[in-house]
Amino acid sequence: MTSRGDLADLVRRAAEAQANRHEGLVVAALRGERSAVHGTGSTGGTGSTPDGDTLFQIGSVTKVFTTLALAAAVTRREITIDTPVDDLLGMPSPTADPPITLGHLAAHSSGLPRLPPGVLLRGLRQRSDPYRGFGPDDLVTGYSRARSRARPGRRFRYSNFGVALLGEALARHAGTSWDRLVAAEVTGPLGLRDTVPHVRPDQQDRRATGHSARRRPVPDWDLGAVAPAGGLWSSAHDVLLFLGAHLEPGGSEVPDALRLVQQPRFRANRWMRLCLGWMLTPLRRSGRSVLWHNGGTGGFSSFAGFQPETGAGVVVLSNTARSVDRAGMGLLEELVHGAATP
Template sequence: MTGAEPGAGAGSGPGTAGGTRIRTRARTGPASRLAAAAQAVDTPGIVIAVSDRGRRTVHCGGSAPPPAVPRDRQRYEIGSASKTFTGLLLAELVRTGRLSYDEVAARYLAPGRAPEAARRNPATLRHLITHTAGLPALPADFYPQALRHWSTCPYGGYPAERVVAAFLRARPRHRPGSRWHYSNFGASVLGHTLAAATATPWEELITHHVLSPLGLTGTRLHPEGTGAGVTATGTIGPGTEGPGSDAPGHRPNGITPVPGLVMGGFQPAGAVRATPGDLLTYLEAHLDPSGSPLETALQSVLSPVLRRGLGHRHTHTLTWFQHPSPQGPLYFHAGATTGQQAFLGFRPATHTAVVAVATRRIRLRDTFVATAYALLSEDPG
């Protein structure tokens, strides 16, 4: 999983790939612009979906033959963009009064020795979701068991209990709240803390408090046929239920298939897989929270909470990266798994949202994120 910002690589910037400007804007209609954007990405399958003041335009493409289930009806792994769902869950639990952002996670994860555990690691729920808990990207003992399965299923052999145990052993690398370091470890610990604090499994929490209220019936938390999913009624059901089917992922060569990613104890950091339509519905709720069952929580995740980097140019909300633009701030999060990539972004000032998903993990000269970011940032005039 990755949550790197567009342009995070050396020599690149937002809207670029390997230093080359990606141009998607043309004096044509939205469908033509999406088609041009899709052609800029070399991948077996791609879906780019845009919501412009509630009007949706979707383009499907890719080098592989059209599948039996249309690409825009399939579910895609969104990797680290899943953290926005876990962050929204935290905001909703805080709204209901069940938790507060400044509670120390260790108190819930080690109730029998809470004072000692809290002294050892005083990271709060806010620190965990904002990547300021002083934790590494992954636990040190994660890598030995994951290397053998790195290109297929690195997370499946590391269960939730082991994530929690690693956190309780860890000492922060720096004082929580003082530095930013992107961490799948921290986001996963947050999910397990929410589960411990409410005595409810994370899957049930995310389904009841986020997926069901937003009507995300094409969203699941497991690969197809391997576990529970969200049924048409919004409840957790068998793995074969729910609309759509899982899109196949591929290795960087774009040919070798990759099995659906099993997240093990890292579900809260990267387990969500959803249809492009569901992802647009999710972003549209952020564009206009008023009247949503999650109105207050949605509004709270739009507020900046920290700045980092040279000159504090990088702004973050509770769950989203935020960049300025002449038409108002952009909010976005990218994600990648062993065989797929995703980009979610929206701009409230222009009432636009962009979802892009691809069935290949592109590691070199990645035009995917840059292309999707350019669509989001283009002048709507």
């Protein structure tokens, strides 16, 4: 049986192994009822060491919050996974047969390009904040002009554009904004007080400053209408709570939605399947499958993953634009198969 000290030591070693690569870093893990958090480096603002309450922009880990909002609406039977996105946006799909569905957008099988039309050129002009000024009208207009690169449901094609459209479609269906939708469907029911699209005044002193891969301070990204695909801020404690809800759905206010997002829907390749937002891959040593997602913006990187059968979960957040995937997946494997396995 793993002791609290064993888990804390694994987390500490995982964080310290990455310390030289990141301005600041927080690693957090849970195993059953036990959890541990360790921070290294600097928040970059006050110069203090980041901890479980420090706020980071979590990039594409935001996607699994948006897809959980989808699952919540599906489990209430308001819409289905197979509802065409056209029905919610009120405009024709780039492909008429079959139409692009909400499920296609959530599982990256819509065939839509990675970025909305026009964003790449915009990004070249304003590299420090490539999505700034890109609004909902730009997003929907881009959808009307987009060309599907593959028949929906046939191929995996990772698409920020697709998940941004999903968020906008769900918000329009609910008659609200994506910000309020996520608060009502996800962060509110799960008690995630520090997971927000915009850092509140009362959170400012806990906010990390983003850094480039060379560890130079950089401006925060304002993702505009692409926020459903990457715009949330959160803390290690909040993301750990989020993973814990997935591991024990019955203890939450949205158990059916939490179970639904974990069901495989589409095979991307030999090694990876797509659920609703989550990616499902086997670990090398144990062969057990883990659900995970990573993220990155101009000054931050993130990883969140969990293994349902063993009750293991890992969060890694950094205020540096360097991948933390290896650290996150490595620790998750340790928890599942290594010294921390009962």
